[in-house]
Amino acid sequence: MNATIVLMVRLLEGIFIVGSVGCVVVLILTAVEDVKTLFGQDDDAS
Incomplete structure (x- = not known):
């Protein structure tokens, strides 16, 4: 019983990580795209 609880907690921790x-x-990829758009380096800007 105790091992099952530990396993479930470890699984939840892994999912969270x-x-x-x-x-x-x-967030990093979105920030990079926003910076490119701000400086006008966006290739597909219409």
Whole structure:
């Protein structure tokens, strides 16, 4: 019983870490695109 609870907690921690890393990557990529747009270096600007 105790091992099952520990396993579930570790699984939730892993999901949280993966989600956090993904969120940071998306924020960085969005910031890079915004900076490119601000300086007029966006290739597909209409």
